[in-house]
Amino acid sequence: MKIKNKILKDEEVTVDAIEALFKAAAVETDRDDDGDLVLLNNGIPTFVGIDVERKLLSFYVIWGLKTKLSAEDKRAFANKLNDNLILVRFAVTGKDLWFDYNFLYEGGISTFTLVNTYRHFSSICEEVIAENSDVFGKC
DSSP states (O other): OOOOOOEEOGGGOOHHHHHHHHHHTTOEEEEOTTOOEEEEETTEEEEEEEETTTTEEEEEEEEEBOTTSOHHHHHHHHHHHHHHOSSOEEEEETTEEEEEEEEEOTTOEEHHHHHHHHHHHHHHHHHHHHHTTTTBOOO
16 A cells, blocks of 8 residues: 655654554554554564664564574574675574664654565565575464
8 A cells, every 4th residue: 555655753753653654554553562563464573663862763573493403503594694685684582583674763754765664674574484484483
């Protein structure tokens, strides 16, 4: 669904405003137990973080890795993804793989950029999870 592009001013970048934007763009949304915004696409939950002091917006997914993998294998897998894919950063955090993308919104950010970046981020996450089912456990 196409939405009208506008610039959100710094003070307009709030969880409620971003949730309304994504709902208008036909993206399923939810809130976790802490009230954090979660965007849902094909069973993949993307959390949205807003750091008001640093004017930083983050998309992140946390997905479990199979326990049979050694810590070294997990790091090698994340490094391979980082070497071959752009936009998304990958890191091992214990038994999980963390996928994230961070961007500044200082001076405003376009609604098109927010939605388009999420869709691209989400498609990369979905592709990585689907193509590496031997590596991933449960979300």
